[in-house]
Amino acid sequence: MGANVLAVAEHREGKVSAATYELVAKGRELAARTGGSVQVALLGKDVAPLAAEIASRGVEVLHVEHEALAAYTAGGSVQALTALAAQTGPRIVLCAHTSQGFDFAPRLAVEWNAPLIANCVDLGFEGGSLLASRKILNDKMAVELEVTSERPYVATLRPGSVKPASPGGASGPVTPASVSIDAAKNGRTFLGYEKPQGVDIDIGAADIVVSAGRGIQKRENLALIEELAKTLGGVVGASRPLTDLEWLPKTRQVGQSGKTVRPKLYIACGISGAMQHIAGMKDAGLIIAVNTDPSAPIFEVAHVGVVANVLEFVPALIKELKSG
Amino acid sequence: MPLNLVVCLKQIPNPDLQFQVSADGKDIRRDALNYKTNGADEYALEEAVRLKEKHGGKVTAITVGPKRTEQMLREAMAKGADGAVRIAFDDAAAIDPVQVGRMLAAAIGKRPCDLVLTGVQSDDYVYSATGPVIAGVLGIPHASVVTKVEVGDGGLKAWRELEGGDQEVVFLPRPALLTIQFGINTPRYAPLPAIMKASRQPIEELKAPDLGKASWDEFRGPYAIAVRRVAPPVAKGRAELVPGKVGDQARAVAQMLRDKGLFRR
Numbered sequence: 001m002g003a004n005v006l007a008v009a010e011h012r013e014g015k016v017s018a019a020t021y022e023l024v025a026k027g028r029e030l031a032a033r034t035g036g037s038v039q040v041a042l043l044g045k046d047v048a049p050l051a052a053e054i055a056s057r058g059v060e061v062l063h064v065e066h067e068a069l070a071a072y073t074a075g076g077s078v079q080a081l082t083a084l085a086a087q088t089g090p091r092i093v094l095c096a097h098t099s100q101g102f103d104f105a106p107r108l109a110v111e112w113n114a115p116l117i118a119n120c121v122d123l124g125f126e127g128g129s130l131l132a133s134r135k136i137l138n139d140k141m142a143v144e145l146e147v148t149s150e151r152p153y154v155a156t157l158r159p160g161s162v163k164p165a166s167p168g169g170a171s172g173p174v175t176p177a178s179v180s181i182d183a184a185k186n187g188r189t190f191l192g193y194e195k196p197q198g199v200d201i202d203i204g205a206a207d208i209v210v211s212a213g214r215g216i217q218k219r220e221n222l223a224l225i226e227e228l229a230k231t232l233g234g235v236v237g238a239s240r241p242l243t244d245l246e247w248l249p250k251t252r253q254v255g256q257s258g259k260t261v262r263p264k265l266y267i268a269c270g271i272s273g274a275m276q277h278i279a280g281m282k283d284a285g286l287i288i289a290v291n292t293d294p295s296a297p298i299f300e301v302a303h304v305g306v307v308a309n310v311l312e313f314v315p316a317l318i319k320e321l322k323s324g
Numbered sequence: 325m326p327l328n329l330v331v332c333l334k335q336i337p338n339p340d341l342q343f344q345v346s347a348d349g350k351d352i353r354r355d356a357l358n359y360k361t362n363g364a365d366e367y368a369l370e371e372a373v374r375l376k377e378k379h380g381g382k383v384t385a386i387t388v389g390p391k392r393t394e395q396m397l398r399e400a401m402a403k404g405a406d407g408a409v410r411i412a413f414d415d416a417a418a419i420d421p422v423q424v425g426r427m428l429a430a431a432i433g434k435r436p437c438d439l440v441l442t443g444v445q446s447d448d449y450v451y452s453a454t455g456p457v458i459a460g461v462l463g464i465p466h467a468s469v470v471t472k473v474e475v476g477d478g479g480l481k482a483w484r485e486l487e488g489g490d491q492e493v494v495f496l497p498r499p500a501l502l503t504i505q506f507g508i509n510t511p512r513y514a515p516l517p518a519i520m521k522a523s524r525q526p527i528e529e530l531k532a533p534d535l536g537k538a539s540w541d542e543f544r545g546p547y548a549i550a551v552r553r554v555a556p557p558v559a560k561g562r563a564e565l566v567p568g569k570v571g572d573q574a575r576a577v578a579q580m581l582r583d584k585g586l587f588r589r
Binding site for chain 1: 339342352420421422425451452453459460464466467482484485486489492493494500506507545546549550553555557558559564565566570573574577578584586587589
């Protein structure tokens with residue numbers, strides 16, 4: 001029996017998030033193996049252009065228009081998906097592991113009394129069971145889970161785990177779906193967005209980014225990173241812990257909740273490489289990582305690794321560059 | 325308007341350390357682990373204590389875990405929690421966040437509560453699920469990844485962190501649950517007299533019957549989640565390591581930057 005996959009599209013301010021197309025790709029792979037099909041649930045108001053855009057990746061879109069879905073809420077998504085699933089009977093619901101996906105997916109699992117398998121890096125079916133690969137403890141261990149359920153599985157997929165489905169080929173159909181939603185059950189009310197004010201430099205526009213992480217140990221040591229960036233004609237970025245400590249402004253944060261950068265050269269100084277950081281820099285042209293811990297996950301995405309104390313290596317590098 | 329605040333804490337193996345696979349290959353070795361309070365939960369606790377200091381009320385710290393977690397609860401009391409509850413579910417691995425969330429919800433649902441705070445994620449399993457599961461079971465609204473809270477009459481305003489640096493502002497009626505993001509505040513250290521005092525305070529212990537179930541298994545859903553394998557991750561890519569001492573490494577990297585035209589001088 002084929003396993004139907006319901007992938008939940010994510011969008012904000014008229015733009016489909018890249019994670020949506022990763023769900024399409026993974027959904028397609030799951031469905032292909034079991035002879036099922038993939039449908040994308042698009043929930044919103046006035047989102048017809050987004051439906052067409054998603055369908056252009058060759059996938060069927062279930063387009064739900066509703067006043068109560070004008071702004072994302074967990075309650076609205078749970079109501080809409082519950083109604084949709086009653087119509088389509090998915091074997092698995094795929095969500096992105098994002099501030100939206102991990103906001104509603106747990107509630108969906110509770111509502112359906114279904115298993116929740118969150119933050120997966122891979123998923124597959126084996127017989128009637130779902131196999132999920134996850135990473136735990138700062139990505140230092142991998143776990144394979146076997147989940148068996150009569151009810152649909154609710155899974156969230158870590159962004160960047162699969163190659164997104166690309167456009168091209170025949171468009172899929174856009175199927176309008178109607179569901180009833182009680183706005184009073186949305187739980188919370190959306191009031192508005194707040195965006196960072198652009199007073200600082202834009203690290204996203206720089207060709208060379210030198211980023212500092214917890215490995216620099218003290219705020220004073222930022223001067224070293226600044227000097228290296230200046231020597232190379234680049235700018236200083238940071239991992240989340242440093243902007244949380246307010247050693248650098250939020251505008252310098254590289255990662256999922258900060259900026260995504262694609263410079264020609266990215267030097268990660270004392271950054272271990274949490275997924276949240278890697279999501280923001282993995283596509284840089286040349287990545288050089290400096291860290292004392294040879295097992296740090298940053299060395300998985302870096303092209304060049306320097307196992308050294310960043311406080312010793314950076315001054316040595318500056319000296320080499322200046323004396324050359 | 326005093327607030328009844330509940331903060332959920334988790335004690336996790338310190339994720340900065342190295343781990344080994346257990347003999348059966350289905351868990352990490354737990355015989356010599358160093359445990360600590362989950363990072364995001366420290367921020368949740370601090371936020372709860374600050375809300376109490378501002379609005380009045382009480383903070384109850386609650387956890388699910390074995391006896392060792394009492395030390396974490398005492399630390400929480402030393403930092404400003406007024407009471408502590410331990411749900412004595414003694415499964416070191418506890419891999420189903422919905423099962424654990426249902427236990428927490430059952431315990432929270434038994435007491436007066438205006439606001440529940442949890443960390444945005446636990447750094448051991450990184451499900452980011454416990455908070456929304458509790459809210460779902462209790463049928464109360466929630467907001468996740470919160471970086472700022474304002475409590476007003478009837479409800480609260482919360483700022484949620486989205487991808488790319490934007491924030492979303494939402495209103496929630498009370499009671500509600502928030503999952504707290506790193507960096508929302510600066511967690512305090514416990515003063516020594518408070519640590520001494522907390523060491524003598526009682527901790528309420530709850531077992532399954534106290535939560536209205538015959539056994540912990542009754543908190544599980546109609547499905548099975550089993551660990552098939554735990555292993556060090558297979559590296560997708562691997563950096564080419566620059567050999568030698570620091571001086572050699574710096575020379576090699578400088579040369580490489582010149583060769584690639586990334587540094588011209």
